[in-house]
Amino acid sequence: MTLLERRLRRRQLLRAGAAAAGALLLPGRAPAQGGAKPLSGTTLNIACWSSPYAKLLTDYVPQFEEATGAKVNYETPSFPIYNQRIDVELSTGGSSYDVLNVTFIYIGRWIGAGWFVPLDPYLKDPQKTPADWEPGDFLPGATAAFKDPSGRLYAIPWTADIYMAGAARYDLFEKSGKTMPDTFDGVADAMKAVHMKDGIPAFLPENHYGWSFIPWLQGFGGNVFRDPPEDLTPVLDTPEAIAAADFFAKLLRDYGPDGVISYTYDQVVATLKAGRANYSPNGQIFLVQMGAKDSKVAGTCNFSMCPAGPKGRFPGVATHGWGIPAGSKNKDAAWQFITWAMSKPIIRQMVVERGYSSITRRSLIDSPEFKGKLTINGHDIVKIYLDTIALGAQGYMKYRTIYVYPQVDKQIDIAIQNIASGQLSATAAMTQAQQDSLAELKRAGIKL
Amino acid sequence: MLAVQPSSIKRAAENRRPARTALPNWRREQRRAFTFGLLPALLVLVAITLGPTIYLIVTSLTPLDPVHPHSAADFSDPIGNYRALMADRRFLNSLEVQLKLSAATVVLQLAAGLGVALLLNAGSRFLEAVRTAFILPMVLPPIVVAVVWKVIFTPDVSPMHRALTAIGLPVHSLIANPDTALGAIAVADTWEWFPFTMLMVLASLQMIPAEPIDAARIDGAGRLALFRYILFPYIRPTLVVAGLFRLIDSIKAFPLIYVLTNGGPGTATEVTNYYAFVESFNFSYWGYGSAIATLMVAGVLLLSWLIGRLGVEAERDD
Numbered sequence: 001m002t003l004l005e006r007r008l009r010r011r012q013l014l015r016a017g018a019a020a021a022g023a024l025l026l027p028g029r030a031p032a033q034g035g036a037k038p039l040s041g042t043t044l045n046i047a048c049w050s051s052p053y054a055k056l057l058t059d060y061v062p063q064f065e066e067a068t069g070a071k072v073n074y075e076t077p078s079f080p081i082y083n084q085r086i087d088v089e090l091s092t093g094g095s096s097y098d099v100l101n102v103t104f105i106y107i108g109r110w111i112g113a114g115w116f117v118p119l120d121p122y123l124k125d126p127q128k129t130p131a132d133w134e135p136g137d138f139l140p141g142a143t144a145a146f147k148d149p150s151g152r153l154y155a156i157p158w159t160a161d162i163y164m165a166g167a168a169r170y171d172l173f174e175k176s177g178k179t180m181p182d183t184f185d186g187v188a189d190a191m192k193a194v195h196m197k198d199g200i201p202a203f204l205p206e207n208h209y210g211w212s213f214i215p216w217l218q219g220f221g222g223n224v225f226r227d228p229p230e231d232l233t234p235v236l237d238t239p240e241a242i243a244a245a246d247f248f249a250k251l252l253r254d255y256g257p258d259g260v261i262s263y264t265y266d267q268v269v270a271t272l273k274a275g276r277a278n279y280s281p282n283g284q285i286f287l288v289q290m291g292a293k294d295s296k297v298a299g300t301c302n303f304s305m306c307p308a309g310p311k312g313r314f315p316g317v318a319t320h321g322w323g324i325p326a327g328s329k330n331k332d333a334a335w336q337f338i339t340w341a342m343s344k345p346i347i348r349q350m351v352v353e354r355g356y357s358s359i360t361r362r363s364l365i366d367s368p369e370f371k372g373k374l375t376i377n378g379h380d381i382v383k384i385y386l387d388t389i390a391l392g393a394q395g396y397m398k399y400r401t402i403y404v405y406p407q408v409d410k411q412i413d414i415a416i417q418n419i420a421s422g423q424l425s426a427t428a429a430m431t432q433a434q435q436d437s438l439a440e441l442k443r444a445g446i447k448l
Numbered sequence: 449m450l451a452v453q454p455s456s457i458k459r460a461a462e463n464r465r466p467a468r469t470a471l472p473n474w475r476r477e478q479r480r481a482f483t484f485g486l487l488p489a490l491l492v493l494v495a496i497t498l499g500p501t502i503y504l505i506v507t508s509l510t511p512l513d514p515v516h517p518h519s520a521a522d523f524s525d526p527i528g529n530y531r532a533l534m535a536d537r538r539f540l541n542s543l544e545v546q547l548k549l550s551a552a553t554v555v556l557q558l559a560a561g562l563g564v565a566l567l568l569n570a571g572s573r574f575l576e577a578v579r580t581a582f583i584l585p586m587v588l589p590p591i592v593v594a595v596v597w598k599v600i601f602t603p604d605v606s607p608m609h610r611a612l613t614a615i616g617l618p619v620h621s622l623i624a625n626p627d628t629a630l631g632a633i634a635v636a637d638t639w640e641w642f643p644f645t646m647l648m649v650l651a652s653l654q655m656i657p658a659e660p661i662d663a664a665r666i667d668g669a670g671r672l673a674l675f676r677y678i679l680f681p682y683i684r685p686t687l688v689v690a691g692l693f694r695l696i697d698s699i700k701a702f703p704l705i706y707v708l709t710n711g712g713p714g715t716a717t718e719v720t721n722y723y724a725f726v727e728s729f730n731f732s733y734w735g736y737g738s739a740i741a742t743l744m745v746a747g748v749l750l751l752s753w754l755i756g757r758l759g760v761e762a763e764r765d766d
Contacts, residue, residue: 084729091514091732109732113515258603259621261713267602276604403515407731418714423626429714436538443532443733444513 037069042333045073048101049082050266051320052285053159056354057341064340070333079103079208079265083406090115095327098334102155102323105210107145108403111154116323118152122335133339134363141393142319142360145401155321156342159285159358162388163215163306163316166287167279168272170302172197180304184219184247187279187307191255194278203255204277206265209416210409212281213248214399215316219309220244224399224408232441233448234408236415237427237434244309246426249419261417273297281306283318284385285358291376292355303379305388317392318400319360357381407440501745508742512735519735529739539740541715542723545630549719550698552634553641557694558687560638561645566675568646569653579650586643594707597636601708623708626716633704633717640704641697645690652686653679692755696748720744 048054054076061072077085083103089096090110102110110116122128123135135156142157167173167180176193187203195202205212214224222241226233235241252260257277269286271277273295280287290301306315322341324334340346347364350356355373364370365382374381399405415433418424424432441448471479509526512519533539564582568575585593601623603609612619622632656679664678702721705711711718711726718726721744728737 087732088729109515258609259601259624262602262621262624262709271604410726410730414712414714417712421624421626421713421716423714423716432537439536440731443511443736444731445511445516 037067039333039336040069042069042330043071043073044098044330044333044337045096046099046337047075047077047082047086047097048320048322049079049103050076051079051159052289053350053356053358054101056350056356059354060341060346060350063346064337067340068333068336070337072337090325090327093327095325095329097325098328098330099322099337100325101158102146102321104145104318104320105400105405105409107401108405110323111146111148112403115326116154117326117328117331118148118154119156119324119335119338120152123153128332128335129339133343137344137361137363138342139360139362139365139389141317141389142321145319146321146323155323156338157319157321157360158342159318159320160360160389161283161285161318161320161358162385162392163212163281163318164284164287164384164388165279165281165304165306166272166290167302168275168290168297169194169198169200169278169300171300172200172278173302180302181307182304183307184216184309187281188247188251191251191279195255197278200276200278201255201257201260202278203251204257204260204263204268204271204280205252205282206268206286207261207263207417208265208409208413209248210405210412211283211316211318213245213412213416215281215306215314216248216309217241217244218314218396219307219311220247221309221311223396224405224412225402228398228402232402232404232446234411234434234437234441236408236411236437237431240311242426242430245415245419245430249416249426252416252420253422256420261420275300283316284381288355288357288374288376288381299377301377301379303376303381303384305384313391314396315388315391316400317389317397404441404444404446407444408437411437411440504738504745505742507735508738510735511733512738513732514734515732529736530743532736533739533743538715538718538723539720542718542720545715545717546699546719546721549630549634549637549701549717550695552631553637553698553701554691554694556634556638557642557645558691560642561647561690562649562683562687564642565646565649565653566679569650582646583643585640588640590640590703591707593636593640594703597632597639597704598707601632601636624713626713629709629713629717633701633708636704636708637698637701641694645687645694648686648690649683652683656682688755688758692752695751695755699744699748 048057058074058076061074064070065072076082082101083106086097086100086103087106087110088094090100091113100116102116129135138157139160142160143153146155146157147153165180170180172194173179173190176190176197178190178193181187181190191202194200217223217240220240220243222238222244223235225231226235257263257271263271265283265286268277268280268282269289272280272287272290273292275296287303289295291298295301306313322338324331324338328334342361344361344364347356347359347361348367348369351359351364351367351373352369357374359365359370365386371380371382374385411433414436415424415429418429418432419426423429438448507520508529510520510522511525511528512522568579568582588596600606600608601621603619603621609619622628660678661674664674669677699719700721701719702725705717705719705722709717711722720740724737724740724744727733727740
């Protein structure tokens with residue numbers, strides 16, 4: 001190697017290093033320095049399930065590509081397809097993806113199996129994470145879900161979704177002399193009053209009952225496992241669980257639209273926005289879309305906390321986060337993407353420009369921009385959001401990150417469908433769910 | 449009792465065996481060329497079909513779960529998965545659902561395919577155009593067909609439900625009702641695949657010589673008699689083959705179930721391959737899922753053999 005060649009290489013290295021440092025120091029802003037793009041020639045493969053956030057992010061990804069020179073292949077399949085595909089990808093040690101969403105119900109499985117890398121080395125390295133990125137700004141409850149028992153963090157939460165309730169046609173409630181119900185009995189009473197008013201069916205949760213039914217199960221005093229994570233014995237056939245299933249399925253059967261058990265989360269959102277169903281207990285990220293510009297019910301919708309049952313109020317709190325799969329060949333570039341996507345400027349931009357509502361940075365939750373965007377049809381969602389997150393910190397969501405929860409989740413889906421469609425009584429359906437859950441857990445090698 | 453000498457047996461065998469004559473050189477060369485020519489194709493065939501099948505069977509003898517990679521080599525209870533399957537309520541239910549769906553789809557598709565083929569069996573440009581239109585469902589990607597039927601079966605947005613309501617015959621959701629969900633899938637599957645039977649029967653009808661038809665007509669045979677005594681005997685082997693293909697394909701029904709019902713309501717439409725999918729890819733019990741798949745392969749092979757025998761016997765009777 002000649003001296004000139006050596007100098008050239010040294011210069012190239014210095015230039016690339018300076019550009020990379022610039023990129024890292026300015027997440028959320030243009031990281032390119034001096035015309036050089038630090039990730040030129042790098043292709044990042046990124047995937048997340050088709051949440052409203054993930055779809056919003058699609059429009060911002062070109063900013064990252066422009067600033068860094070990276071090419072991003074970004075995909076957002078539906079929730080079940082994403083989970084199935086990524087589970088196979090991760091379990092076979094694949095290296096197809098560089099940044100992946102760590103799905104809430106798969107946290108125990110994916111992180112427990114070592115399929116994601118810990119992010120602490122990146123967070124502690126000031127060369128890779130600038131001080132003003134403030135990892136401590138994320139909601140502690142959301143980040144806690146992505147930590148292993150030794151406290152290592154595996155994902156940066158992009159959402160803290162809460163289970164709440166929304167009415168698309170609150171005007172029909174008012175005409176019937178009802179307000180947003182605060183208890184399960186209140187829901188039954190209100191549904192009876194507003195069902196088929198203006199031809200609109202009253203009650204429409206999504207058909208993923210392993211999510212939408214659990215607050216009702218816990219509200220009646222039941223649970224999924226006896227004492228997670230220590231005792232994973234399913235308790236789906238207790239009198240409380242049977243009563244909850246009976247109550248919930250009756251709401252579906254009596255006040256749901258025709259074919260209510262076939263409505264997926266995206267269908268529920270479309271139906272509510274079109275004003276073809278009224279009241280929905282659901283995730284905040286879905287319900288706030290009733291206030292969107294293309295919604296027919298933006299002027300009639302109303303919101304409330306998840307109603308309380310006889311044993312209390314247990315609204316679901318879910319989180320999902322960006323992680324780096326162990327098989328990624330571009331881990332540093334992947335971290336750059338995560339720091340950019342979760343930087344304050346980008347999230348603020350998404351809040352201000354697109355009304356993104358399920359954020360995890362406390363400083364932005366407290367900001368006037370966020371409060372302004374989360375006041376929909378005059379109703380303050382921020383208070384519901386913060387109160388629900390505070391409730392979630394009590395620990396009743398522990399069942400959800402158990403690594404065999406997906407198996408039980410499916411049994412709950414089947415049980416509620418069996419009851420709502422009249423195939424089985426609540427007792428028979430929940431007993432069957434209990435037996436099938438036990439069989440699945442035994443298959444997973446769990447000693448009960 | 450006569451004692452049979454081994455030497456006499458050997459002699460008799462040699463007498464029966466044709467005298468071995470040396471093959472001419474060109475034949476030997478030809479055989480070698482065939483062998484070497486076929487070898488790469490055979491190796492590829494083994495690699496892409498036999499290899500995975502053997503791996504499937506081997507995996508079915510383990511409790512493989514990718515969270516525990518060492519389980520791939522755990523043969524401590526090789527028939528454990530099969531034993532568990534025999535006591536698995538959902539698996540046994542899935543077999544019953546599969547049988548119902550297969551019976552319904554094969555019968556409907558043979559009936560619809562045969563009926564439409566008989567209607568289109570004439571030489572006219574208009575009918576040729578209609579034939580092409582009928583083939584469309586079969587060439588659509590299965591997921592598109594599933595989405596089309598999802599719209600048709602969702603009362604909220606369905607033109608079919610709206611039309612039925614408009615004429616005073618409202619119908620509740622067919623896919624959310626356990627009594628009708630499987631039938632709804634059978635109808636959608638029939639719409640997609642009856643053109644296959646139609647094409648085969650049409651080809652068979654057009655191969656029938658004109659003489660026996662003309663002779664029967666001269667003898668005064670009506671349409672029904674013509675079909676029963678002339679057309680049907682000709683097309684029967686074709687119907688058997690079409691039925692076999694459709695039967696095997698019915699066992700692979702997946703996109704319609706995945707999109708329309710997800711196996712529900714409850715497990716009302718959970719066929720065996722869907723259950724294998726759930727166990728393998730929702731729960732990651734790959735060993736267990738492989739055992740289900742292995743039983744399905746065995747079932748399909750047995751069915752193919754049985755129906756093949758039926759077809760041969762039918763031809764022999766003719």
